Amino acid sequence: xxxxxxxxxxxxxxxxxxxxxxxxxxxxxxxxxxxxxxxxxxxxxxxxxxxxxxxxxxxxxxxxxxxxxxxxxxxxxxxxxxxxxxxxxxxxxxxxxxxxxxxxxxxxxxxxxxxxxxxxxxxxxxxxxxxxxxxxxxxxxxxxxxxxxxxxxxxxxxxxxxxxxxxxxxxxxxxxxxxxxxxxxxxxxxxxxxxxxxxxxxxxxxxxxxxxxxxxxxxxxxxxxxxxxxxxxxxxxxxxxxxxxxxxxxxxxxxxxxxxxxxxxxxxxxxxxxxxxxxxxxxxxxxxxxxxxxxxxxxxxxx
Numbered sequence: 035x036x037x038x039x040x041x042x043x044x045x046x047x048x049x050x051x052x053x054x055x056x057x058x059x060x061x062x063x064x065x066x067x068x069x070x071x072x073x074x075x076x077x078x079x080x081x082x083x084x085x086x087x088x089x090x091x092x093x094x095x096x097x098x099x100x101x102x103x104x105x106x107x108x109x110x111x112x113x114x115x116x117x118x119x120x121x122x123x124x125x126x127x128x129x130x131x132x133x134x135x136x137x138x139x140x141x142x143x144x145x146x147x148x149x150x151x152x153x154x155x156x157x158x159x160x161x162x163x164x165x166x167x168x169x170x171x172x173x174x175x176x177x178x179x180x181x182x183x184x185x186x187x188x189x190x191x192x193x194x195x196x197x198x199x200x201x202x203x204x205x206x207x208x209x210x211x212x213x214x215x216x217x218x219x220x221x222x223x224x225x226x227x228x229x230x231x232x233x234x235x236x237x238x239x240x241x242x243x244x245x246x247x248x249x250x251x252x253x254x255x256x257x258x259x260x261x262x263x264x265x266x267x268x269x270x271x272x273x274x275x276x277x278x279x280x281x282x283x284x285x286x287x288x289x290x291x292x293x294x295x296x297x298x299x300x301x302x303x304x305x306x307x308x309x310x311x312x313x314x315x316x317x318x319x320x321x322x323x324x325x326x327x328x329x330x331x332x333x334x335x336x337x
Contacts, residue, residue: 103208104264125152125170132199142290146178211260223287232279243333255323262313
């Protein structure tokens with residue numbers, strides 16, 4: 035199993051593994067999800083050989099209120115073998131932490147100016163003062179990504195793929211447009227839309243569909259998402275309303291990148307790679323999109 039396989043495995047531990055704990059203890063859905071993440075990380079620890087675990091140290095810098103935007107704290111300087119950590123590659127550049135976001139085909143014309151070489155010098159024994167420019171858990175030359183601000187996204191060439199890294203920490207975001215348009219440039223580069231049910235995705239069945247066109251329902255959904263305010267995960271009423279994840283939505287961009295969204299009940303949307311942030315899309319826009327996904331209207335199965 036390589037780093038790409040491990041990354042794709044995050045989040046795919048089936049809820050059935052944890053059902054007994056929830057039933058026996060009356061565990062809330064929020065705690066259930068946190069335990070689920072711990073099980074995922076613990077499972078990764080069993081199969082990693084020579085890999086590193088990144089622990090985000092947010093002590094004293096927890097995600098703050100959202101009236102004026104949601105602040106995601108900078109990552110702290112520590113690697114840990116704790117089962118409550120996430121397996122993800124990272125490196126430092128110009129004082130920012132860049133973390134693995136996705137892998138794309140190496141024939142994508144996306145690699146820009148050479149910016150530096152990550153040393154891969156950080157491991158679980160590295161003291162805090164070792165977290166210096168170009169240090170990280172991965173090694174290799176990194177580059178700007180054509181058409182994007184290097185303060186948000188960089189890339190590395192790795193065998194037959196291009197690895198995309200994003201700076202998803204040390205930032206404050208207020209509206210969806212600040213992520214989806216200002217950073218990902220979703221509307222400018224959107225080429226096609228794919229989706230998969232939560233059940234298929236979590237159980238790795240690969241039952242994916244592609245929309246025949248980027249229709250008005252999708253465009254209205256993006257517009258509504260852009261104008262919505264970000265809220266932190268702890269402000270989403272999972273416990274009270276029993277909000278469940280329904281679909282994974284994949285916005286395929288012209289440059290080969292993907293904006294991967296996770297759609298929950300009541301219009302709550304989270305972007306993969308920005309795990310602490312949600313927007314709530316108005317009911318009309320969300321229900322219109324949900325109806326297309328439920329019926330597969332104007333879509334073709336691609337599995």
